[in-house]
Amino acid sequence: MNTLVLGGSVFVGRHMVGHLLDAGHQVTVLNRGRTPTELPEGVGRLVADRTDAAQVAAALGGCDWDCVFDISGFVMAAGGVDVDALVDCFDGHCGRYVYVSSEMAYDQALLGVMPWTEDMATNTGGPATYGGFKALVEATLLQRWRSRGFPATVVRPAAIYGPDNNIFDMETPMWLRLAQHRPVILPHSGMVAHSYGHVDDLCRAMLLMATSDAAPGQVFNVSAEAVTTRHYVEVLSGIVGVEPDIVEIADAELAGLDRAPFGHLFGRVHHNIVSSDKARRLLGFEPSIDFRTGHTGTYEWFRERGWDRLDGPLHDPLWRASWDFEWEGEVAGRLRAKSL
Numbered sequence: 001m002n003t004l005v006l007g008g009s010v011f012v013g014r015h016m017v018g019h020l021l022d023a024g025h026q027v028t029v030l031n032r033g034r035t036p037t038e039l040p041e042g043v044g045r046l047v048a049d050r051t052d053a054a055q056v057a058a059a060l061g062g063c064d065w066d067c068v069f070d071i072s073g074f075v076m077a078a079g080g081v082d083v084d085a086l087v088d089c090f091d092g093h094c095g096r097y098v099y100v101s102s103e104m105a106y107d108q109a110l111l112g113v114m115p116w117t118e119d120m121a122t123n124t125g126g127p128a129t130y131g132g133f134k135a136l137v138e139a140t141l142l143q144r145w146r147s148r149g150f151p152a153t154v155v156r157p158a159a160i161y162g163p164d165n166n167i168f169d170m171e172t173p174m175w176l177r178l179a180q181h182r183p184v185i186l187p188h189s190g191m192v193a194h195s196y197g198h199v200d201d202l203c204r205a206m207l208l209m210a211t212s213d214a215a216p217g218q219v220f221n222v223s224a225e226a227v228t229t230r231h232y233v234e235v236l237s238g239i240v241g242v243e244p245d246i247v248e249i250a251d252a253e254l255a256g257l258d259r260a261p262f263g264h265l266f267g268r269v270h271h272n273i274v275s276s277d278k279a280r281r282l283l284g285f286e287p288s289i290d291f292r293t294g295h296t297g298t299y300e301w302f303r304e305r306g307w308d309r310l311d312g313p314l315h316d317p318l319w320r321a322s323w324d325f326e327w328e329g330e331v332a333g334r335l336r337a338k339s340l
Contacts, residue, residue, distance in 0.1 A: 001025045001210065004065045004094075006050060007072030008039070011164045012100065012199055016069055017043060019203040030059060031072065053085035060089055067096040067210040083140045091144065096216065097152045098209045100202075101138055103195070103221070103274055104131030105156055111268070114193075115226075115275035118156070118219040138219065145217040153215040155206060158223040158274050159265055162199035162294060163301035168314045169263040171236070171295065173323035175302050176310060178240040182325055183247045183332035185261045187254055190230030190246075192271045197223035198289040205285045214282040224287035224294075226273040229266050235292055239299050247332045261331040264321070 003020050007013035008029030020027045021040055028044035039045060048059035050072060068090055090097060107121035108131065122139070125132030144150035161171050177184050205222045209215040227235070230246075237244040249261070260267060279285040289297075302308060313322045 001066035002064075003027050003210075004046075004068045005029045006068065006070045007031055008043075010166045011162075012160065012202065013071040014164055015162070015199045016071060016203045016206065019200070019207060023207065030056070050086060053082055053089060056086060057089045060093070063093065065090075065094045067098065068094045069206060069210075070097065070099045083137050087140060087144055087150065091148065091150055095151060096210050097141065097150065098206050098215075099137060099141055099152060099154050100206075101134045101154050101156045101219075102131065103156055103158045103223075103272065105134040105138055106131070106272075108269065111271060114273045116221065116272055117275050118221060118278055142217065142219075151216040153209045153217070154219040155202070155209060156219060156221050156274070157197055157202050158195035158221070158272075159270070160197055160199050160202055162298050164199070165298070166316050167319050167321050168316055169321040169323055170265060171298055172302065172307065172314065173263065173325075174233070174236055175240065175299055175308065176323075177325070177328075178237050178242050178244060179308055181242065181245060183245045183328060184233050185328055185332055185335075186229060186233065186246050186248050187260075187262060187266055188229075188251065188268060188271075189248065190228055190233070192229045192266055192268060193226050193273055194229075194265055194270045195223040195226040195272075195274045196232075196291060196294075197287060198294040201287040201289050204288070205279060205283065208279075208283045208285055212283050218278075218282065220279040220283065220285075221274040221276050222279055222285065223274050223276055224289070225291045227291060236295055236299075239292070239296050247335055249331070249335060253335065257331065259327070261324075261328045263323070 003025050005013055005016055008017050009031055017027055028046060030046040030048055032049050033047040046059040048055045050056055105123050106116050107123055110116060110120060122135040123131035127133045127136050138154050141152035141154060145152050165171060201224060202222055233244050233246060315322045
């Protein structure tokens with residue numbers, strides 16, 4: 001296939017490029033060219049800001065693609081974009097269009113209803129919010145499919161993890177908390193349950209969507225196991241080989257804080273589980289990397305990168321996610337003092 005990846009510089013995009021090359025496909029990426037990255041040999045690059053449809057159209061030059069993988073379509077990178085104008089650049093010029101959405105495209109009033117399936121209501125938060133923007137793009141693409149046969153497929157992953165993860169309040173700080181014997185603050189009795197999926201399983205699912213006749217016009221959840229936050233900490237501490245220093249925080253104590261002393265996936269807003277049954281049924285998708293194995297490989301990557309020796313937080317300018325161990329330690333100290 002002659003493929004185009006919108007994004008392609010970091011995490012999911014980087015892995016997608018690798019999967020396409022491994023499968024023998026021709027790959028070009030389109031991005032703003034601002035993220036310093038070395039593309040693999042043989043990968044073409046087009047430079048354009050996706051928020052400017054005219055700029056995108058000029059960069060594309062009327063080329064046709066067997067499949068376009070839209071991995072950079074989220075509000076922090078594409079906020080304010082005229083979605084219809086962007087889709088116009090590809091309408092009639094691609095055999096498939098696979099859009100990476102998110103579980104956050106679901107109506108967040110569904111919290112506590114499990115599992116989430118693709119026929120449930122979508123996010124009404126509006127285009128300025130992450131989930132609302134995802135839902136808006138989904139609706140535009142699916143309407144194009146219904147009205148004009150635009151071959152769009154939507155994939156909704158849950159929590160994606162794995163090597164190259166550039167959201168810095170997920171597994172990266174957890175490895176550090178554990179390896180440096182720092183407290184792990186656990187809210188809601190450690191019972192927040194969430195679905196997790198490895199980045200390479202997501203890429204394999206998207207390859208299926210690029211070729212399956214059942215994919216156009218459909219929305220697919222893609223994830224693997226759902227685990228509680230307590231299980232998450234227990235598994236990752238086992239991989240590091242330490243006993244976790246868990247400090248539980250009661251809801252009443254949490255309500256008195258101006259910011260959370262833990263990563264975003266531990267909050268009540270992520271207490272949900274998605275069903276991937278539709279992807280199994282229509283695409284034959286089965287995740288091949290289980291939670292423990294996937295995180296073991298991620299920890300190996302983390303150490304090979306030298307991040308186990310980090311002496312300060314990492315900051316990603318796009319997601320604005322990081323960690324604050326001083327704040328976590330202060331909260332943990334208060335909680336322990338009250339329990340004496």
